Amino acid sequence: MSSSTQPSSRGSSPPSGALPLRRSQFTYRNLSQMASYNTSCPLRVIAHIDLDCFYAQAEMVRLGVAEDQPLAVQQWQGLIAVNYPARAYGIGRMCTVTEAKKLCPNLITQHVATWREGEDKWAYRDDAAENIATDKVSLDPYRLESRRILATIKDHLPSHMQKVEKASIDEVFLDLSAHVHAVLLERFPEIARPPPSGDPSEPLPMPSVSALDWQADALVDLDDEHAEFDDPDWDDVAMLVASEIVRNVRAAIRDKLRYTCAAGIARNKLLSKLGSAHRKPNQQTVIRNRAVWHFLSGFKFTKFRNLGGKLGEQVSQIFNTESVEELLVVPIEQLKLKLGDDTGVWVHNTLRGIDMSEVSPRTQIKSMLSAKSFRPSINTVDQATRWLRIFVADIFARLVEEGVLENRRRPKTINLHHRHGVQTQGQTRSRSSPIPQGRSLDEETLFGLANTLLNQIIQDGHVWPCSNLSLSVGGFEDGISGNMGIASFLLRGEEAQALTDGPRTRAESKLKEQSQPPEKRRRIDDGGIQRFLTRKETPSPLDPIDALAEDNGAETSRVRETKLDSDAPSLPDEGPVLQANDETAIGGHLCARCGACLESSESLQSHQDWHFAKDLQEEEHGRLGFGNQASTTAASPHSGGRRSGPAAPKRPGRPKKTERGQQKLSFG
DNA sequence: TTGTATGAG
DNA sequence: GGCTCATACAA
Numbered sequence: 001m002s003s004s005t006q007p008s009s010r011g012s013s014p015p016s017g018a019l020p021l022r023r024s025q026f027t028y029r030n031l032s033q034m035a036s037y038n039t040s041c042p043l044r045v046i047a048h049i050d051l052d053c054f055y056a057q058a059e060m061v062r063l064g065v066a067e068d069q070p071l072a073v074q075q076w077q078g079l080i081a082v083n084y085p086a087r088a089y090g091i092g093r094m095c096t097v098t099e100a101k102k103l104c105p106n107l108i109t110q111h112v113a114t115w116r117e118g119e120d121k122w123a124y125r126d127d128a129a130e131n132i133a134t135d136k137v138s139l140d141p142y143r144l145e146s147r148r149i150l151a152t153i154k155d156h157l158p159s160h161m162q163k164v165e166k167a168s169i170d171e172v173f174l175d176l177s178a179h180v181h182a183v184l185l186e187r188f189p190e191i192a193r194p195p196p197s198g199d200p201s202e203p204l205p206m207p208s209v210s211a212l213d214w215q216a217d218a219l220v221d222l223d224d225e226h227a228e229f230d231d232p233d234w235d236d237v238a239m240l241v242a243s244e245i246v247r248n249v250r251a252a253i254r255d256k257l258r259y260t261c262a263a264g265i266a267r268n269k270l271l272s273k274l275g276s277a278h279r280k281p282n283q284q285t286v287i288r289n290r291a292v293w294h295f296l297s298g299f300k301f302t303k304f305r306n307l308g309g310k311l312g313e314q315v316s317q318i319f320n321t322e323s324v325e326e327l328l329v330v331p332i333e334q335l336k337l338k339l340g341d342d343t344g345v346w347v348h349n350t351l352r353g354i355d356m357s358e359v360s361p362r363t364q365i366k367s368m369l370s371a372k373s374f375r376p377s378i379n380t381v382d383q384a385t386r387w388l389r390i391f392v393a394d395i396f397a398r399l400v401e402e403g404v405l406e407n408r409r410r411p412k413t414i415n416l417h418h419r420h421g422v423q424t425q426g427q428t429r430s431r432s433s434p435i436p437q438g439r440s441l442d443e444e445t446l447f448g449l450a451n452t453l454l455n456q457i458i459q460d461g462h463v464w465p466c467s468n469l470s471l472s473v474g475g476f477e478d479g480i481s482g483n484m485g486i487a488s489f490l491l492r493g494e495e496a497q498a499l500t501d502g503p504r505t506r507a508e509s510k511l512k513e514q515s516q517p518p519e520k521r522r523r524i525d526d527g528g529i530q531r532f533l534t535r536k537e538t539p540s541p542l543d544p545i546d547a548l549a550e551d552n553g554a555e556t557s558r559v560r561e562t563k564l565d566s567d568a569p570s571l572p573d574e575g576p577v578l579q580a581n582d583e584t585a586i587g588g589h590l591c592a593r594c595g596a597c598l599e600s601s602e603s604l605q606s607h608q609d610w611h612f613a614k615d616l617q618e619e620e621h622g623r624l625g626f627g628n629q630a631s632t633t634a635a636s637p638h639s640g641g642r643r644s645g646p647a648a649p650k651r652p653g654r655p656k657k658t659e660r661g662q663q664k665l666s667f668g
Numbered sequence: 669t670t671g672t673a674t675g676a677g
Numbered sequence: 678g679g680c681t682c683a684t685a686c687a688a
Binding site: 075076078080093094136137139168169365366367368369370371372373468470472 | 678679680681682683684
């Protein structure tokens with residue numbers, strides 16, 4: 001196939017004879033769509049940042065070992081992360097500790113921190129591996145480091161343009177569209193002016209540069225033969241700017257925290273994620289729109305997000321191939337027929353690198369779980385109860401970090417899962433119950449609830465032997481900071497009144513509703529198969545509560561705004577472009593802050609007031625830094641760890657890329 | 669609301 | 678494999 005099968009590729013590019021008056025394939029409207037994070041904007045720029053073998057790096061930083069020191073993180077007799085120096089010795093995932101040591105006698109194998117019955121805090125213990133029967137793993141040290149990294153990332157983005165989604169403990173997505181938009185206007189004054197014709201659908205002039213300076217570090221992924229002859233258009237320039245931003249963010253993470261990471265820059269989450277996995281340690285990859293087809297064609301689709309499991313298996317069974325290229329020729333009707341309409345359409349789009357899913361500005365967790373697999377199974381209520389104590393201690397400590405004590409956030413439900421039988425098999429059951437709201441939540445209360453759930457499970461019989469138990473809390477809700485904060489004076493009448501009625505009452509509920517579209521809660525991020533492009537009429541006001549929340553300690557004292565009316569007025573921007581049938585907000589008032597589409601200027605104003613209030617609220621109880629609260633851990637820098645083991649996550653994608661064409665001048 | 673499955677790191 | 682997380686869907 002050629003790039004013409006690719007949606008966004010410059011399908012019909014004029015003969016390379018350079019007419020100075022050639023127009024961009026993008027319009028003024030497309031440009032302004034960037035400012036509102038319109039998911040169908042063809043100039044959208046998304047980045048995915050992925051820490052290199054995160055747990056291993058965290059231990060390296062904690063222990064202060066040299067960068068080239070082989071190190072692995074051990075969990076019982078296995079390895080859960082291996083740094084790159086160790087991988088050079090052939091140490092990988094499935095290595096046992098002894099094998100790893102044999103391969104590299106110099107290897108440091110640091111065991112993860114553990115909770116231990118009788119102790120009230122997790123800690124790094126020299127004898128953890130031999131105490132699998134009494135210890136339980138704690139990943140807290142990594143959660144804390146994850147927060148520091150997240151804060152650093154946010155610190156290096158403009159306070160009103162931090163659209164960051166924490167995808168996992170060591171990954172984030174950034175929607176850099178608005179940020180890049182601002183940089184473009186600044187660097188290219190010719191497009192900062194309104195369209196000469198006054199018509200937003202007028203094409204932009206071509207960028208005033210004939211070649212882009214992709215720094216060596218930001219490797220561009222190739223094209224097929226001819227595409228490189230086309231002059232760069234605005235999407236290429238946008239990618240370049242984003243690549244600069246990402247390079248700076250990575251440098252900050254490295255300089256301040258001593259962590260390296262890989263990154264991918266592309267037009268959506270799907271592609272940026274594939275991009276970050278493309279060149280692994282400490283590098284970044286740009287996938288320009290014109291290179292998408294070439295980049296994807298070499299993949300097995302089972303490498304794509306959501307196709308790595310049973311769905312992918314099902315697809316490959318039905319069509320008898322795992323190749324993207326081969327599946328690409330299957331008509332969409334065929335996909336719909338075999339997979340169902342929604343899934344069929346989703347697969348069809350995904351194979352083509354089309355993904356309109358939002359970068360959901362969520363950095364807070366929604367549930368927390370503490371679990372233990374019992375190597376020798378446990379067989380008594382007493383044993384189970386003792387584990388519950390540890391689970392509760394673990395979870396409660398984390399709840400404190402989340403601000404339960406200040407009633408900042410608290411969970412609504414508690415669940416206990418149980419697995420009967422041996423090892424990984426055996427049926428699992430669970431029981432859950434609401435967590436009484438009202439009074440403050442303490443450790444004993446939690447323990448009582450957990451015990452009740454345990455008793456319920458026991459009553460159902462078939463409990464012993466038990467091979468796994470896990471306790472989790474979820475359904476977190478934001479509370480109102482006790483002193484009915486500053487936020488309240490911004491609220492009008494009844495809302496303000498309600499605020500005083502007590503924690504988390506109608507006022508909050510109301511605000512919540514307002515921040516989330518009517519019907520259900522809009523599915524902002526990925527997850528489900530369907531729902532990807534199809535809809536998206538009004539850009540959802542991304543749950544602002546979550547949005548800013550986690551900017552913990554970050555001293556990002558934000559300043560008032562309301563500004564950027566400059567781009568807001570571009571209001572009803574809609575995205576023709578991508579064939580994906582998505583018309584967007586029509587005739588609404590867009591909030592430049594979050595992309596929400598309000599019906600009237602009044603509601604827009606009110607909505608912006610809400611942002612203001614929320615900001616103040618956040619500012620008020622500015623979350624404290626995390627670094628310290630680790631209190632418990634005896635961060636004693638001892639090095640002679642134990643064994644080592646397998647590797648870390650992902651790996652470099654396999655596509656065969658023909659690197660080429662990039663360098664040249666920079667902006668005029 | 670409660671419980672199970674799936675997918676991911 | 679073990680330990681977390683998130684989400685969709687069924688009961």
